Structure formats: C-alpha cells, structure tokens
Amino acid sequence: MTPTGTTTVIDDIGLLVTNDPEIGEGPLGVVRDASVVIADDTVESVGPRGQAADRRIDAGGACVLPGFVDSHTHLVFAGDRAEEFTSRMAGKPYDGGGIRVTTEATRAASDAQLRALTRSRLAEAHRAGTTTIEIKSGYGLSVDHEVRCLRIAAEHTSETTFLGAHLVPAELDGRADEYVDLVCGEMLDAAAPHARWIDAFCETGAFSAEQSRRVLEAGKAAGLGLRLHANQLGPGPGVLLAVEMGCASVDHCTHLDDDDIAALAGSDTVATFLPATDFSTRQPYPDARRALDAGVKIAIATNCNPGSSYTTSISFCVALAVRDMGLTIEEAIAAVTSGGASALRRADIGRLTPGAAGHAVVLDAPTYHDLAYRPGVPLIARTIGPLAD
Ligand code: NIG
Numbered sequence: 001m002t003p004t005g006t007t008t009v010i011d012d013i014g015l016l017v018t019n020d021p022e023i024g025e026g027p028l029g030v031v032r033d034a035s036v037v038i039a040d041d042t043v044e045s046v047g048p049r050g051q052a053a054d055r056r057i058d059a060g061g062a063c064v065l066p067g068f069v070d071s072h073t074h075l076v077f078a079g080d081r082a083e084e085f086t087s088r089m090a091g092k093p094y095d096g097g098g099i100r101v102t103t104e105a106t107r108a109a110s111d112a113q114l115r116a117l118t119r120s121r122l123a124e125a126h127r128a129g130t131t132t133i134e135i136k137s138g139y140g141l142s143v144d145h146e147v148r149c150l151r152i153a154a155e156h157t158s159e160t161t162f163l164g165a166h167l168v169p170a171e172l173d174g175r176a177d178e179y180v181d182l183v184c185g186e187m188l189d190a191a192a193p194h195a196r197w198i199d200a201f202c203e204t205g206a207f208s209a210e211q212s213r214r215v216l217e218a219g220k221a222a223g224l225g226l227r228l229h230a231n232q233l234g235p236g237p238g239v240l241l242a243v244e245m246g247c248a249s250v251d252h253c254t255h256l257d258d259d260d261i262a263a264l265a266g267s268d269t270v271a272t273f274l275p276a277t278d279f280s281t282r283q284p285y286p287d288a289r290r291a292l293d294a295g296v297k298i299a300i301a302t303n304c305n306p307g308s309s310y311t312t313s314i315s316f317c318v319a320l321a322v323r324d325m326g327l328t329i330e331e332a333i334a335a336v337t338s339g340g341a342s343a344l345r346r347a348d349i350g351r352l353t354p355g356a357a358g359h360a361v362v363l364d365a366p367t368y369h370d371l372a373y374r375p376g377v378p379l380i381a382r383t384i385g386p387l388a389d
Contacts, residue, residue: 007044008358009053010384011035014061014366018046019338019351028330028368029353036064038358041385045354057384059362063370065333066352067131067359067385068314069340071159072251072272074305075121076149077139078114079105081306085280094281095205095233098307099139099167106139111148118152121304125312126387129380131359132340132349133387134301136199138163143187150194156387159344161227162191165200165207165215180211184218197248198224202238209237216245225345231255232277243267249299249343254278254286265295270343273335274303275320276311289326299339300332315371315379322372329372359385 016036018029023046025031035051037044045051084098106114118135125133135153137160140146146164153160164183172179188198198219202212206229216226225248230238232252239260242250251272253260264271271291278285292298300317303309311317314336321332341350349357363370364381371379 005040006055007037007039007053008055008057009035009037009051010057010059010064010360010362011051012049012061013059013064015063015368016046016352017063017065017333017337017368018353019066019334020353023353026330028333036352036358036360041358043352043354043356043358046352057362057382061366062381063363063365063367064352065361065363065368066337066350067361067383068129068336069132069344069350070125070130070301070304070314071134071249071299071340071343072274072301072303073133073135074138074303075133075135076114076118076137076152077102077106077306078109078117079306080310084307085310088281094283094308096167096201096203096307097205100170102139102306103141103169106149107142107145111152114148115152115155118156121312122156122387125304126383127380128313128315129361129383130312130314131383131385131387132159132344132346133157134159134161134197134344136161136163137191138166141166141169143182143190146187147190147194150191154194158196160195161197161199162188162195162219162224163199163201164188164191165212167201167206176207176211180207180214184214188218188222192222192224195224197227199227199229201229202241203229203233203236205233209241212238213241213245216247220245227251231260233283239264243269248345251301251303252277253291254283256286256291261291261294261296264291268297270297270299270339272299272301272343273321273325274301274309275317275325277303277309279320280310281308285320285324287326288321292327292331297339297342298335299343300335301340301343316375319372319375329369332372333368357385
C-alpha cells in the first residue's frame with residue numbers, strides 16, 4: 001500500500017487494460033505504452049510512459065490489468081475434503097452434503113486456527129491477482145459460529161456475506177423450517193452488524209424458494225444487500241426469485257432456461273458464473289454465451305471452498321470461461337474485473353481510471369490473452385494494492 005501523501009507510478013506498461021472505452025481501445029479500454037499514477041491508493045492519472053511520481057514500479061513492458069474482483073468465496077473454514085473430491089472423480093456425484101463435514105471441522109477449530117487458515121488463503125488469492133474479495137459465512141450454522149466466521153472475514157474485507165442458510169445443520173436434520181426461523185431471527189440479529197450481504201442456497205436438498213425468500217426478506221429488513229446461490233445442481237426457481245427480489249447477484253446459474261435468461265436480461269441482477277465449481281464437480285458449464293448475447297450482466301468468481309471449488313485462482317477461471325463457456329478473452333477479463341465489481345455494486349473497483357482504486361495486476365506476459373492461452377502457468381508477476389480494504 002502506498003503511504004499517505006506519496007505517489008507511485010506503474011511505468012513501462014506495454015498493454016494497459018483500463019476497462020474504460022473512453023480512455024482506450026475496445027470494450028476493455030486498452031492503452032499501449034502507458035503508465036498509471038496512484039496517489040493514496042487511488043488512480044490519479046493514466047498517461048503515456050514516463051509520468052513522474054515519488055516511487056516507480058517498472059512493469060517491464062508487460063500487460064497490466066485492474067486487480068481481480070473475486071465476488072464469491074467461502075474462505076473461512078477448517079479442514080479439507082480431498083477424499084470427497086477423489087471419490088467424485090471416481091464417479092460419485094456432488095450434492096452439497098459435505099457442507100456438514102466442513103461445518104464440523106470449522107466449529108472444532110480455535111479462533112487462532114481459523115484466523116491463520118483464512119489469512120493464508122487470502123495471501124494466496126492476493127498472489128493470484130485478487131485485490132477485492134467477498135467472503136461468506138456458512139460453515140458455522142449456529143448463532144455463535146456464524147458470527148465468529150463473519151467477524152474473522154470482516155477483519156479482511158468489507159464484502160462479508162451472512163450465509164446461515166447454507167444447509168440445515170446436523171442437529172436440526174429434517175427441521176428446515178425451524179432452522180430458517182433461527183436464521184431469520186436470532187442468528188440474523190447477531191450476524192447483521194458484521195455483514196454487508198445476506199445469501200441463501202436455494203436448491204433441492206438445501207432451501208426451497210419459499211424458505212430462501214424468507215431469508216432474503218428478513219435480510220433486507222435488517223438493511224443487508226441481497227445475493228442468492230441458485231440453479232447450481234439443476235434447474236430451479238432461484239434465478240427468478242433473485243431477480244424478483246432485486247438481488248445484486250445470483251450465483252452459479254449452471255442451469256438457465258429461457259425464462260431465467262429473459263428475467264436476468266431485463267434486470268440489474270448480475271449472473272455470477274463459477275466455472276471452477278463446474279470443473280471440480282463435473283457439472284456441465286453454463287451457457288454464458290447465450291446469457292451474454294441476451295444482454296445479461298455477468299461476473300465470474302472462484303467460489304473458493306473446500307467442497308466444490310478449492311481454488312483461489314481467477315486466472316484458472318478465465319481459462320475455463322474461454323475454453324468451455326464460449327466467452328472471448330475480453331469478455332472473461334471484464335467478468336473478473338468490472339463484472340465482479342458490478343456483482344458487489346461497486347463503482348470504485350474493477351477499472352484503472354482516474355478516481356478508481358489503484359489496484360492492479362502486473363502480468364509476466366505481454367498480453368492478457370496469455371491468461372487463457374497459457375493455463376496453469378503462474379503469470380501474475382505482481383499484485384498492487386490491498387486485498388484487505
Ligand atoms: O457454492 N453451493 C453451495 N455452497 C458451495 C459449496 C460448499 C461445499 O460443498 O462445501 C458452493 O458450491
């Protein structure tokens with residue numbers, strides 16, 4: 001982070017993505033041979049190479065992008081589920097039931113252990129180019145444990161999401177409505193001061209549309225913004241519910257029908273795709289091409305969690321989106337920068353333009369195409385700016 005009062009220039013940028021078509025070429029607003037001056041973590045100017053500042057970061061002719069915005073993670077958890085992954089690769093389908101396994105491990109971890117695990121995943125995400133991250137609770141599933149997870153998340157990001165309605169905990173098995181009462185009452189009262197958003201897992205086997213609606217309505221009444229997990233494991237009512245409720249984002253959207261796409265296209269709800277999840281659970285990839293062509297606003301995020309998507313790599317998600325979801329590389333880059341910002345209803349991140357946050361990624365590559373063209377290669381040379389905000 002730049003100390004207050006000093007300016008930093010990222011100089012000798014071969015190819016700069018600003019995400020502002022008024023500043024540069026094409027939808028990504030690309031500028032060649034550029035430099036960016038940052039003052040107090042805010043972009044002061046975008047200009048040709050050689051702008052002056054107190055401190056200089058040499059991009060060495062490489063490509064520079066806005067820092068990645070990872071708008072969907074479940075980063076606060078303990079334990080792993082490598083065995084579940086292995087049996088999935090041998091043919092066992094994913095059904096979300098492992099959430100209880102992670103809940104048990106998370107409840108058993110001390111505060112210090114949970115903090116250390118979260119910190120190390122955050123450091124990994126930052127090294128991978130993420131400068132803003134959303135973190136959900138959802139592996140506590142009791143009043144005290146949900147609040148503990150949110151408190152730990154809030155030590156690192158203002159984008160915290162209360163996901164008490166992730167799954168009914170084992171001790172209330174078969175009593176989903178009773179658990180929803182708890183989520184909408186005592187748990188929400190305790191969680192709301194530590195959360196910006198509320199979310200629910202609207203899916204067969206998790207929560208019904210009616211139960212999810214109750215959770216969203218209660219969250220809205222408590223002043224939280226709305227997001228929803230929907231249409232992950234099969235078609236369902238979640239996308240239409242998210243649009244009707246004015247959610248900022250509906251996440252997964254692996255199964256979208258014509259009505260879902262029409263509703264999303266006529267709304268401000270962002271469809272957030274999580275391709276690393278479809279990869280790790282052997283689900284089909286969503287038809288993102290069709291959604292984009294219909295005018296749906298999209299984002300792409302990692303969904304980092306120990307069950308369905310244990311990765312912090314936005315680059316990996318970009319490669320999947322281009323290879324398997326029919327997006328152009330430009331559309332995929334937009335989805336992990338300005339798209340992620342829209343999914344969080346943020347105008348200050350996801351672009352490198354005067355007044356925006358000075359969060360940037362310097363690639364070890366001349367162009368952003370390499371993020372899809374050279375999958376699995378660590379191409380993030382440097383991440384500039386906070387992950388914590
Ligand atoms: O987004 N879908 C619900 N929650 C996570 C998975 C959590 C888990 O399996 O632990 C997801 O995929």
